[in-house]
Amino acid sequence: xxxxxxxxxxxxxxxxxxxxxxxxxxxxxxxxxxxxxxxxxxxxxxxxxxxxxxxxxxxxxxxxxxxxxxxxx
Amino acid sequence: xxxxxxxxxxxxxxxxxxxxxxxxxxxxxxxxxxxxxxxxxxxxxxxxxxxxxxxxxxxxxxxxxxxxxxxxxxxxxxxxxxxxxxxxxxxxxxxxxxxxxxxxxxxxxxxxxxxxxxxxxxxxxxxxxxxxxxxxxxxxxxxxxxxxxxxxxxxxxxxxxxxxxxxxxxxxxxxxxxxxxxxxxxxxxxxxxxxxxxxxxxxxxxxxxxxxxxxxxxxxxxxxxxxxxxxxxxxxxxxxxxxxxxxxxxxxxxxxxxxxxxxxxxxxxxxxxxxxxxxxxxxxxxxxxxxxxxxxxxxxxxxxxxxxxxxxxxxxxxxxxxxxxxxxxxxxxxxxxxxxxxxxxxxxxxxxxxxxxxxxxxxxxxxxxxxxxxxxxxxxxxxxxxxxxxxxxxxxxxxxxxxxxxxxxxxxxxxxxxxxxxxxxxxxx
Numbered sequence: 001x002x003x004x005x006x007x008x009x010x011x012x013x014x015x016x017x018x019x020x021x022x023x024x025x026x027x028x029x030x031x032x033x034x035x036x037x038x039x040x041x042x043x044x045x046x047x048x049x050x051x052x053x054x055x056x057x058x059x060x061x062x063x064x065x066x067x068x069x070x071x072x073x
Numbered sequence: 074x075x076x077x078x079x080x081x082x083x084x085x086x087x088x089x090x091x092x093x094x095x096x097x098x099x100x101x102x103x104x105x106x107x108x109x110x111x112x113x114x115x116x117x118x119x120x121x122x123x124x125x126x127x128x129x130x131x132x133x134x135x136x137x138x139x140x141x142x143x144x145x146x147x148x149x150x151x152x153x154x155x156x157x158x159x160x161x162x163x164x165x166x167x168x169x170x171x172x173x174x175x176x177x178x179x180x181x182x183x184x185x186x187x188x189x190x191x192x193x194x195x196x197x198x199x200x201x202x203x204x205x206x207x208x209x210x211x212x213x214x215x216x217x218x219x220x221x222x223x224x225x226x227x228x229x230x231x232x233x234x235x236x237x238x239x240x241x242x243x244x245x246x247x248x249x250x251x252x253x254x255x256x257x258x259x260x261x262x263x264x265x266x267x268x269x270x271x272x273x274x275x276x277x278x279x280x281x282x283x284x285x286x287x288x289x290x291x292x293x294x295x296x297x298x299x300x301x302x303x304x305x306x307x308x309x310x311x312x313x314x315x316x317x318x319x320x321x322x323x324x325x326x327x328x329x330x331x332x333x334x335x336x337x338x339x340x341x342x343x344x345x346x347x348x349x350x351x352x353x354x355x356x357x358x359x360x361x362x363x364x365x366x367x368x369x370x371x372x373x374x375x376x377x378x379x380x381x382x383x384x385x386x387x388x389x390x391x392x393x394x395x396x397x398x399x400x401x402x403x404x405x406x407x408x409x410x411x412x413x414x415x416x417x418x419x420x421x422x423x424x425x426x427x428x429x430x431x432x433x434x435x436x437x438x439x440x441x442x443x444x445x446x447x448x449x450x451x452x453x454x455x456x457x458x459x460x461x462x463x464x465x466x467x468x469x470x471x472x473x474x475x476x477x478x479x480x481x482x483x484x485x486x487x488x489x490x491x492x493x494x495x496x497x498x499x500x501x502x
Contacts (some may be wrong), residue, residue, distance in 0.1 A: 018301050022238075022241060022304060022306050022307070023239060023304070024239075024307060025239065026239060026240075028285050029308075031309055031365050032305060036370045037370060041372070042449075042461075042499070044132060044499060045114075045449075045463065047146075047148075048130070052118060052495065055354075056443075056469060057386070057441070058384045059355075059366060059378040059386040059388065062378065062388070063359060065230060065247075065297045068228035069228065070219060070221065071218035
């Protein structure tokens with residue numbers, strides 16, 4: 001268990017260190033700030049789709065929490 | 074009152090929203106009007122010969138001075154139509170009793186049995202509050218309430234995110250806890266008991282039907298955990314990687330579904346009520362890439378899910394946002410989904426076979442592929458408003474899990490394809 005914790009800590013640190021070489025300066029965010037570049041650019045489309053696929057398939061969630069909240073037959 | 078300008082509508086909604094938040098008696102001042110952003114949508118979902126649903130959403134967002142964000146959302150949907158009851162098609166007409174026990178319906182020869190009594194209206198309220206905490210931390214807390222005639226769902230959730238590397242890296246962790254209660258008309262059926270069909274309308278029928286009931290309501294609890302990593306790659310590209318864990322326990326059976334018991338010749342002898350395990354643990358990995366080209370944005374995502382019901386699924390989703398002249402855009406969409414069957418899924422049972430405690434013929438937990446092809450067209454309107462139309466085609470292709478059909482079942486369609494159309498209009502102001 002302790003080895004696992006060390007491994008997880010090591011991997012997380014490596015990942016964060018690796019990520020630090022990526023990215024942009026604050027003044028280079030013009031494109032990323034566009035609405036269509038948001039990770040969920042149309043939240044209502046995503047909510048409606050989640051409801052449909054939750055009702056019709058055996059999987060849900062992933063992007064955010066698992067959905068549900070309906071009897072959905 | 075005639076609403077001639079969209080700003081009037083916005084003002085009205087703002088007043089209504091503020092009136093709901095009466096604790097602080099916030100007045101609908103001009104500043105508040107400017108700070109609320111509303112997204113609305115109405116969607117039609119229609120399957121050929123089966124379920125039809127209409128769903129409307131109004132979502133409001135207000136950003137406060139200290140980057141605090143309040144989100145409120147109201148969803149209303151109405152569902153009508155027919156849903157597969159799980160039984161197999163037969164060469165002859167079949168009769169089934171409705172889940173309420175108050176009626177029966179007949180299914181034509183060679184047709185997949187559909188129970189056409191589904192009619193439900195659902196109201197859902199969702200809210201969340203997000204605010205910065207200390208340096209580089211953002212905390213979000215939210216809740217959800219959903220109510221329909223025979224179903225209630227209440228949930229709370231919270232999420233903590235931390236930014237690193239000049240906000241190019243964001244790590245987040247969150248949880249959601251939900252309580253759901255089902256109270257079907259006619260009560261809950263006794264697992265694996267035989268659907269009462271003969272002598273409908275008599276006292277004998279009523280007595281036999283009553284013996285197949287075990288109570289009026291049951292519930293389930295869902296705990297979801299979500300770990301996320303978002304990384305800006307460069308000026309044009311951002312990626313997200315999520316891991317989610319979901320643990321559901323309680324009543325996971327569908328009280329409206331049955332399984333056919335057939336003889337060696339494939340003729341149905343009876344229908345028995347299904348039963349699912351009382352817990353389910355799911356793991357999912359979700360990865361998304363968004364990248365910007367000169368006038369277009371590619372949005373690609375993939376999800377892998379696996380659970381202890383032995384269902385594995387892969388979902389691939391691609392959207393391509395293309396900017397046109399004058400702020401108009403067009404966005405094609407393709408989605409591919411495939412899943413393996415739950416270990417207790419079976420399309421039917423042959424008489425004499427031993428029957429497991431858990432059994433279901435619901436195609437939604439059987440082996441299946443699904444495709445979605447869609448297109449969205451959006452345009453800016455006056456004063457910063459926007460309008461968009463979306464049209465999608467969704468096809469589900471259930472497949473055999475390897476169970477060999479017997480006798481007359483070879484002459485009927487056991488895995489019927491389902492086609493659906495999704496049409497949506499969205500307006501933001």
